[in-house]
Amino acid sequence: MSGDSEAREAVGDYKAGWHDPENATIRFDFGLSEKVVRDISELKQEPEWMTEIRVKAYRHFVERPMPTWGNTEELMEIDFDKVCYFLRSSDQAGSSWDDVPDDIRNTFDRLGIPEAEQKWLSGVTAQYESETVYHSIREDLEKQGVIFLDMDSGLKEHEDIVKKYFGSVIPYSDNKFSALNTAVWSGGSFIYVPKGVHVEMPVQAYFRINAKNMGQFERTLIIADEGSSIHYVEGCTAPTYSTDSLHSAVVELLALPGAHIRYTTVQNWSNNVYNLVTKRGVAHENAKIEWVDGNIGSKLTMKYPAVILKGEGAHAEVISVAYAGNGQHQDAGAKVHHMASNTTSNILSKSISKDGGRGSYRGMAKIMPKAENCRLNIVCDALILDEESRQDTYPTMEVGNPTAHCEHEASVSKVGDEQLFYLMSRGHTEAEALGMIVNGFFEPFTRELPMEYAVELNKLMSLEMEGSIG
């Protein structure tokens, strides 16, 4: 098909791929040791118990072997000695954009964060390298007792809450990267929503890596108290370098009885970032946790948002999309553990690969023997745009109770020439036609996003189909 090669050509320049000069106020040497871990803790003037957790986690990280699944080849390429584990760019987190150093502020301006904040957000944190450089929350929410801080400030100001919940959902020993994160964590969000408070507009965190060979290890803890609700949105980008950066976050959610947490991610890291993230939530009685997870960028992503349905009547929803272009591997999926009776979960995964990209769905669904009348529904759809690209599905289901009702559907499809011809006969170029098909495929995800994000994502995918971004 003529025009085919143009339309399906590799994606051009990455839109958020510029970098600014690095003006670090504190920068650690490359490499990781117990001393680095202790230094980070000391620099942050942390309580001793936190230092101890960090050190234990570090020791576990050293001993723990690499995962033997996902993309083992690429995992082995990570050189932990060539990563910078801490970089401070600003001496304080401003609560006004005027307090943020000019170069960093320009970055967030270009990413449209201050504008979005004014229009449709309840609060914003912006993290640059290791630490939060800007942070704000609407006054009315603060008055209602909503806490929205960066994690470092959370530890300082609400040590009791942090001590109670930190690592309670994801212990450092969970996996190699949760151990790494626990050892060197910095930044991230700390949120507490009091009983019965509904935060109507989303709060947003934006993560930006700017320096080369940077490691970003944010740590997020969200606690929604009984009957409360919150929607948290995060976005991430980084400059395009020829060397790799490492992003390894840990996100813990606690939805107490009747609470509702929605956690939305649109990850658009540049193609030199390893994105190895552990995300898990615990849903108590009649609570609801939703992961809305979009993976567009990165070199290798391994991420499986999980929900532990601990209380009766709890509900989990995991909607994820992944786009794997040239040189990318998106190993994404979901985990749900039905621990209690009458719990329900829906998993929808949509994955596209193009230009030799590789997408995999990896899922684990467990229904415990004591959990009666659980419902579980999994749908995985994959779309392959050319012969060089790849899609795999690795679903695991362990059903320990005969009253469970489980459904699992999986499909892999290709874009049909007849579909393209149909759209082209309506005046759309081949790239536009491909964009329409791809955006249509992602629609069940896109419609869950705040409108501004949905528009951006549609634009982004259309540009990816044109093979030129800029």
Add this chain to the structure above:
Amino acid sequence: MASDDNPILEVRGLKVGIEGASILKGIDLIIPKGEIHAIMGRNGSGKTTTANVIMGHPAYEIEEGEMFLDGESLDDMEPWERSREGVFLSFQYPQSIPGLQVGNFLRKSVSSVRGEEAARGSEFREKLTSAMEELDIPKSFLSRYVNDGFSGGEKKRFEILQLMLLQPRLAVLDETDSGLDIDGIRTVSKGINSVVRGTENGALIITHYSRILEHVNPDRVHIMIGGKIVASGGPSLANLLEDNGYDWLEEQVEKGVDFE
């Protein structure tokens, strides 16, 4: 070059193959402005290929011949360029695009084909509303996904809705009548007539049966057998064919009967 004397469509000596197999073996066809022509023929006679080739389907290989839209050669144009020049194809089997909303798709298509202005504001909405009313399409249709889960009749009505909004200079309708009941055929015929009659536009209706032709009343009827147009004549040719069948017609052609 465009001029009043040009036919809206001219096909000269068209030979077409796909994957080495020859399908069209020399087609000549002229549709003057303001006229509706019909091609009738059995399955496999090359009707759908003719429709696809006029729209520029990339799977076919043009071995010989030329096509002109109002005097302008279509040969080097991609399907979207032909569409923007005013060619429209109503598909026999319209493709579904899950996740793409009808309303959104229509606006984008109108914008691509007729320009952004035509897709903006109240004028577009009014056109859309009146066309949908004419075709008996409910409002809820707009939020459905393109052809996804549509019944046969809904798909055909949706093709005609697109025809009415895109206002092509040349409409090619590939078996738009199949899968439609008699009310559907009447509605669709009204749509076709409204786009062509009294204009400088033209239409080519491809069909098995004469039923739709009773409502559209074509100026000329062409019979296609084995990749060739073997007979052409006025509207009564369709009735002759309906009454006597293709075998009879083939015999007449062999005897050298002229149907003009």
